[in-house]
Amino acid sequence: LERIEDLGPDEVISVYTDGPFVDLCRGPHVPSTGRIRHFKLLHAAGAYWRGDERRQMLQRIYGTAWFTKEDLEGYLRRLEEAKKRDHRVLGKQLDLFSIQEEVGPGLILWHPKGAMVNFQLRRFIEDVILERGYQLVYTPNVTREELFLRSGHLPLYAENQFPAMAAGEGEAEGVRYRVKPMNCPMHVLIYASQQRSYRDLPIRLAEIANVYRNERSGTLHGMLRVRGLSMDDAHLFLREDQIEQEIFQLLDIVELVLGKTFGLSYRLDLATRPPKKLGTDATWDQAERALEQALKHRGATYRLDQGGGAFYGPKIDIKFNDAIGREWQGATIQLDFEQPERFGLEYTGEDNRPHRPVMIHRAIYGTLERFVGFLIEHFAGAFPLWLAPEQVRVLPISDVQASAARVLHERLRAAGIRSHLDERNETLNYRIRDGELQKVPYMAVVGQREAEAGSVAARGRGEGKKQVVLPVAEFVAKLQEEVRTRSLTPLV
Ligand SMILES: [Zn+2]
Incomplete structure (x- = not known):
């Protein structure tokens, strides 16, 4: 009933029953559990009602059901294999990293061996992008809160940010600081720090930076879902006529890193405007069209992920498969007309008049935590020589x-x-x-x-x-x- 109260007055509510069991569910359900032949109960766990530790404790039973016995067995084999590759187990066994209560959940301590893998990955991507016209920048981990209000991250993104901190000695009473969940606004300010000409573009600013997101502790999982993230981030500032060539260069980098170097097969998703978004529909139309055109001209096959975009723009998500066929979210390429508008970014065009640049946010590994977690499971801890901490x-x-x-x-x-x-x-x-x-x-x-x-x-x-x-x-x-x-x- 509590759930029903949360729903809007016009919402269609469906209820399924099976004997005395009543389920409030969008469905569909099987007409009878007797129809399920190939199933296995996997484990049971306690969970708090609605993930709130002050509410009642519930018993949750997990199971899996398949159409054939072979499918069920195949799935259980994959589960078994996945368990052997679990990065949390291997991370300990190989002394790669730890997560310790005293530091806090979702915060990774990279031990020397894990740090070596991390370092090699950084070096590789930095070499790749420096050869392709990127410039490295470094920015602080905390910033005044106003910056995120201006960028639109606040209040929209507030639930994922850590709470504000008071200002340092000597600053005005009301000033608040935040630990940063993203680097974008700082890179934007570096762009805006001087007059730019059309000849300077594209400007590509890259930083492997620590950002912090206040994920609920119940959703954290080893290195795969963390609160402290090292993003291999970059922000590209371009003219509109440069979008396509830039997307091509990014897809080349993705192919070099994921395809050629790690031998992964991957696919592209075009993710369009989400319900919670900044900007007008007209700019979204323009941005979505630009990405779609670039993908079409490239001859790339892609899937449409309706509503999966970032709140400031549509994106191309790259998903890849690991050695045992599981799918992972990797690189992302996001087109943004909104931030340049909010920060009033400009460059002087050939016509000597001011123009608005377009921005691309992009990450190739995504985060080093997630990518190393993936690599541990993909290689089952047996890294290729160039990455192996001890060769x-x-x-x-x-x-x-x-x-x-x-x-x-x-x-x-x-x-x-x-x-x-x-x-x-x-x-x-x-x-x-x-x-x-x-x-x-x-x-x-x-x-x-x-x-x-x-x-x-x-x-x-x-x-x-x-x-x-x-x-x-x-x-x-x-x-x-x-x-x-x-x-x-x-x-x-
Ligand atoms: Zn960004």
Whole structure:
């Protein structure tokens, strides 16, 4: 009844019954639960009524039903597989990251190994975009609240923002600060800080920045849904006649990163105006048409996601599949006529008169938290060499080879390879097993023969006892090549 009270007076209300059970539901329902043949109850959990911890506790039972036995079994197998790849479990096992009560829910502590993956991803995307005319900027994590009122994020986006903070000493009484949920308005101010000419455009400002969103603690999930996000963000300021070429460049970057580098298959969704939005229908028409045209001229296939746009403009969302067929939300390309209007952005045209630029908000990984969470599950923790926090583990068979192993370790490091020397007083088998558990791409075993010949016995991850003996120089060269090309398959 509480739900019904929330609905408008003209709302159509449907109720389904099955024996004594009455369900307030949009439907449809099966006429009888007896028709469901292939099902399994998965787990039960307590939940608060309407997610409010001050309300009654309910018992929620989760189950799944399929048309055939094979479909049900296939689904359960995928669940099992997904459980083995769970980034929260692997994150702990591989010592990549943690979430700790003392810091707070949804806030990631990147441990050295996870931080290395994060760092490599940053370096890669920054190299890619700097080659394509982007410029890096850095902006603060907190800002005066007025900035978000001007951009329209407040009050529209208020529920996702952390509450306001009082101003610092020496400022006016009423001034409030917010930790930023987005970078857009700050990049806008950098654009607006000087006179721009049509010849300067496009201007592409990029920043991998921390932003904070006040998600309900019940919706948080490992690295996949967090409160502190590192976005690989950028804002592009362009003339209207540059929209298409810019979208093409963005789709090229998406293909390079997701398609070529990670070997992912992905699809494009064109998301149009949502019910809660800024701006007039005329500007929305214009923006939606521009994106659609760019996709058509590109010859790209895409799906329409009616009402899925951002509140300031339509967008192209890129969704990709992981190794076990689950779909993930990745890159996003959002066209915005609204922010330039609100901030009165201008450039001087060829006609010597002021014109309004168009803005694109875009992220390729989305957030590093989510993308690394995805990569952990996609690769089941076995990162390709260029991303692996530890690339080679050097193992002397016994003390006798300790100095030869150390020389190899130093040589690998000098060559830019992340090498770790394991000279613990444990058996070789024990140390190999440990390296396998840590999913290290290569183990370099140094025995008497290798020490004398200046060679190495290399074992690839997942190759069992198979090993390749090769000269150290060749080993190093192959590793470097595998890293340089960001190969997904081992070269040694
Ligand atoms: Zn933005």
